[in-house]
Amino acid sequence: MTVLSQLxxxxxxxxxxxxxxxxxxxxxxxxxxRIGKQIALIRRASFNGPLHVRIGATDIILRESEAxxxxxxxx
Amino acid sequence: MKRIALLGMPNTGKSTLFNRLSGAxxxxxxxxxxxxxxxxxxxxxxxxxxELIDLPGLYDLHGFSDDEQVVxxxxxxxxVDLVMIVLNSSQIDRQLSLALQIKQLGLPTxxxxxxxxxxxxAGITIDTVTMAAxxxxxxxxxxxxxxxxxxxxxxAAALVLxxxxxxxPSPAHVAQLLEVDTQIEQTMHNIVKHAVxxxxxxxxxxxxxxxxVLLHPWLGLPLFFLAMFLLFQFIFTAxxxxxxxxxxLLELFRTTALEPVFASLPAWLNGLLLDGIYNGxxxxxxxxxxxxxxxxxxxxxxxxxxxxxxxxxxxxxxAKMGLDGRGFVMVLMGFGCNVPALMGTRVMRSRPMRLxxxxxIPLSLCSARLQxxxxxxxxxxxxxxxxxxxxxxxxxxxxxxxxxxxxxxxQYKSTEPFILELPPYRFPTPRQIWLRGWQEVKxxxxxxxxxxxxGVVLVWLLTHYPTNVAPASSATWAGQIGQLFAPVLxxxxxxxxxxxxxxxxxxxxxxxxxxxxxxxxxxxxxLSQQIAMNIDWVQGMSFMLFTLIYTPCLSTIATMKSESxxxxxxxxxxxxxxxxxxxxxxxxxxxxxxxxx
Numbered sequence: 001m002t003v004l005s006q007l008x009x010x011x012x013x014x015x016x017x018x019x020x021x022x023x024x025x026x027x028x029x030x031x032x033x034r035i036g037k038q039i040a041l042i043r044r045a046s047f048n049g050p051l052h053v054r055i056g057a058t059d060i061i062l063r064e065s066e067a068x069x070x071x072x073x074x075x
Numbered sequence: 076m077k078r079i080a081l082l083g084m085p086n087t088g089k090s091t092l093f094n095r096l097s098g099a100x101x102x103x104x105x106x107x108x109x110x111x112x113x114x115x116x117x118x119x120x121x122x123x124x125x126e127l128i129d130l131p132g133l134y135d136l137h138g139f140s141d142d143e144q145v146v147x148x149x150x151x152x153x154x155v156d157l158v159m160i161v162l163n164s165s166q167i168d169r170q171l172s173l174a175l176q177i178k179q180l181g182l183p184t185x186x187x188x189x190x191x192x193x194x195x196x197a198g199i200t201i202d203t204v205t206m207a208a209x210x211x212x213x214x215x216x217x218x219x220x221x222x223x224x225x226x227x228x229x230x231a232a233a234l235v236l237x238x239x240x241x242x243x244p245s246p247a248h249v250a251q252l253l254e255v256d257t258q259i260e261q262t263m264h265n266i267v268k269h270a271v272x273x274x275x276x277x278x279x280x281x282x283x284x285x286x287x288v289l290l291h292p293w294l295g296l297p298l299f300f301l302a303m304f305l306l307f308q309f310i311f312t313a314x315x316x317x318x319x320x321x322x323x324l325l326e327l328f329r330t331t332a333l334e335p336v337f338a339s340l341p342a343w344l345n346g347l348l349l350d351g352i353y354n355g356x357x358x359x360x361x362x363x364x365x366x367x368x369x370x371x372x373x374x375x376x377x378x379x380x381x382x383x384x385x386x387x388x389x390x391x392x393x394a395k396m397g398l399d400g401r402g403f404v405m406v407l408m409g410f411g412c413n414v415p416a417l418m419g420t421r422v423m424r425s426r427p428m429r430l431x432x433x434x435x436i437p438l439s440l441c442s443a444r445l446q447x448x449x450x451x452x453x454x455x456x457x458x459x460x461x462x463x464x465x466x467x468x469x470x471x472x473x474x475x476x477x478x479x480x481x482x483x484x485x486q487y488k489s490t491e492p493f494i495l496e497l498p499p500y501r502f503p504t505p506r507q508i509w510l511r512g513w514q515e516v517k518x519x520x521x522x523x524x525x526x527x528x529x530g531v532v533l534v535w536l537l538t539h540y541p542t543n544v545a546p547a548s549s550a551t552w553a554g555q556i557g558q559l560f561a562p563v564l565x566x567x568x569x570x571x572x573x574x575x576x577x578x579x580x581x582x583x584x585x586x587x588x589x590x591x592x593x594x595x596x597x598x599x600x601x602l603s604q605q606i607a608m609n610i611d612w613v614q615g616m617s618f619m620l621f622t623l624i625y626t627p628c629l630s631t632i633a634t635m636k637s638e639s640x641x642x643x644x645x646x647x648x649x650x651x652x653x654x655x656x657x658x659x660x661x662x663x664x665x666x667x668x669x670x671x672x
Binding site: 022023024026027028029030031032034042043045046047048049050052056057058059060061062063066 | 084134135137138139140165166168169170172173197260273282286290292293295296383386387388390391392394490491492493494495496497498499
C-alpha cells in the first residue's frame with residue numbers, strides 16, 4: 001500500500017484511508033482529505049521540506065510526518 | 076442591541092467582508108475568557124443597531140485548534156441573533172460542512188458564498204435557491220473584495236433579523252449541541268450534487284505558473300530572500316525620512332509652542348510635562364510611520380498568498396526551532412523594528428507558536444540598537460575593525476534567537492498540525508491594504524500609549540531626582556540604582572555611567588547615545604574621547620552585548636503585553652532577556668580578562 005509521502009511530483013492517487021487521531025483527522029477532513037478523493041503531489045520543498053498537494057480546487061502544504069498517515073490507491 | 080456573529084473558514088475573505096461592512100469604525104472588543112483579539116463594529120441593519128463580531132477562522136466547529144475553541148467559547152457564552160457564515164464559492168464542495176454544522180445549532184443563519192468573481196471565472200455555478208431550500212436558510216453570493224452582492228446580503232440579513240423566532244436556542248443549549256459531533260458527510264454530498272456545478276479540472280493556470288518559479292527547488296529560496304531584502308529595504312528606507320520628519324515636527328512644536336507657554340511653570344512641572352509626558356508622546360509617535368509602512372507591505376505579502384509560500388520554503392529549518400516559516404518572516408522584520416514584527420505574529424493562529432515567536436523577536440538587532448553600536452564602535456575601535464565587530468554582533472543576535480527558540484520550544488509546543496492552504500495568488504485592493512495599516516496603528520496607539528508614557532515619565536524621574544544634583548549624574552536615583560547593582564554589573568565591566576545609560580535604554584535605544592551626552596555632560600568628539608578614556612574596548616563590547624540582548628524598548632514591552640494579553644509572559648520576556656544579556660556579557664568580559672585582554 002502506498003502512502004502520500006511516497007508519491008513523486010506529478011503522480012496522483014485516490015485516498016484509501018487516513019490514519020490520524022481526531023484533531024488531525026478533522027483538520028484533514030475540513031481541507032478536503034476524504035476517502036475516495038483524488039489527490040496529486042505537486043512538489044516537495046528542498047531539504048526534505050513539506051509536500052505541496054492538490055485535492056480538487058484546493059492546494060495544501062503538509063509535512064512528511066502527516067503525509068505518511070494517508071494511504072492511497074494508485075490509479 | 077442585536078448581535079451578529081461573522082464566522083467562516085480561514086482564507087475565505089471573512090475579514091475583508093467585515094472591513095467592508097464596518098468601514099473604519101471597527102474596534103477591538105474585550106470578551107471575557109478569550110485570548111485573541113476579536114474585532115467588532117456597530118452597523119445599522121433593518122432598523123436595528125447591530126453589533127457585528129468577526130470571529131476567528133475555523134475549519135470545524137468541533138475542532139481542537141485554539142481558534143476553533145474561541146468560536147465555541149463565544150457561541151456557548153453569548154446570545155447571537157444571527158450567524159453569518161462566509162465560505163469560498165470555489166471550495167463549496169468541502170466547505171459546506173461548516174454551514175451544516177452551524178445549521179444543527181438551530182441559530183438564525185445566513186450563508187454568504189464569497190469570491191463569487193473567482194468562482195465565475197473558474198466556471199462554477201451555484202444554484203442558491205436549491206441550496207437555500209435544502210439548507211433551510213437563505214444563501215447569497217457575494218464578492219467581499221469588490222462589494223458585489225453585499226447590499227443584497229445586508230437585506231437578507233435584515234430580513235432574518237426581523238423574522239420573529241419562536242424559540243431562540245440559549246447559549247447553554249448551543250454549548251450542549253457543540254459537544255456532539257454528527258454525521259453530515261452524506262447531506263453535504265447531496266446538496267453539492269443538486270445545487271453546484273463544477274468543472275472537473277479547475278486549477279488556476281496563472282497561480283501554477285507563478286508557483287513554478289517562486290517555489291522552484293533551487294530558485295525558491297534565493298527569490299524569497301531577495302523579496303524579503305527588498306521589502307525590508309523599502310520599509311526602513313521609506314520609514315526613516317518619515318520618522319525624522321515626525322521627530323522634526325514634534326521638536327518644532329516643542330520649541331515654538333510648548334516651551335514658551337510652559338516657561339513660567341515651576342522647573343519640576345516644566346520638566347515633567349516636557350521631558351516626561353511630551354517625550355513619551357514623541358516616543359509613541361515615532362513608531363506610527365513604521366507601523367503603517369510595515370502593515371502596508373505585510374498585508375500585500377499576506378493577502379497575495381505569498382506568506383503561506385514562505386512557510387513552505389522555510390519550514391525545514393524553522394521546524395527544528397519549533398517555529399514555522401511565517402515566524403521567520405516576522406523575526407526577519409524584527410531586525411528593522413521589533414514592535415510591528417510582534418504585532419505581525421497574529422497571522423500565526425497557534426498560541427504556543429505565536430508566543431515562542433514573540434519571545435525571540437526582541438533578540439533581533441533592530442535599527443535603534445544599530446545606532447548605539449555605530450556610535451560605540453566608532454568611539455572604541457579602529458575603522459578597519461568596525462565591520463568585523465558589527466558582523467559579530469549580528470552573529471550573536473542570530474545565536475541568541477536560536478538558543479532561545481531551542482530552549483523554550485518544549486514549553487511552547489504547538490499542538491496544531493502544520494497543514495496550510497496555499498491560496499491562489501491574489502491582488503489585494505488599495506482599500507484593503509490601507510484599512511489594515513490604519514487599524515494596526517489605531518490598535519497600537521490605543522493599547523500602548525499609556526504604558527509608554529508612564530514608562531518615560533518614570534525614567535525621567537529616576538534620572539532627574541533628587542533635584543539638587545546634576546541630571547543623570549551618579550547622585551540621581553538612577554545613579555543610586557546603578558551603584559546598588561554594582562556587585563552584578565562590575566563583573567561584566569559596566570560602571571555607574573554606563574548603568575545609567577542602560578536605564579535610559581529601557582525607554583528606547585534611540586536615546587542611549589543622547590543620554591550618554593547628558594550623563595558625561597559632553598557633546599560630539601569630546602564625548603567620544605571621554606568615553607574612550609573611561610572604558611576600554613572589552614568594557615565597551617560587553618556594554619554592546621548587553622544592549623543587544625536586554626529588552627529593546629518600552630514600546631516592545633507594551634506591545635508584548637497587549638499582544639499576548641498576559642503580564643506573566645511580558646515579565647518572562649523581560650527577565651529572560653536580562654538574564655541572557657548578563658550571562659553573555661559575563662562570559663565575554665571574564666573570558667577576555669582571563670586571556671589578559
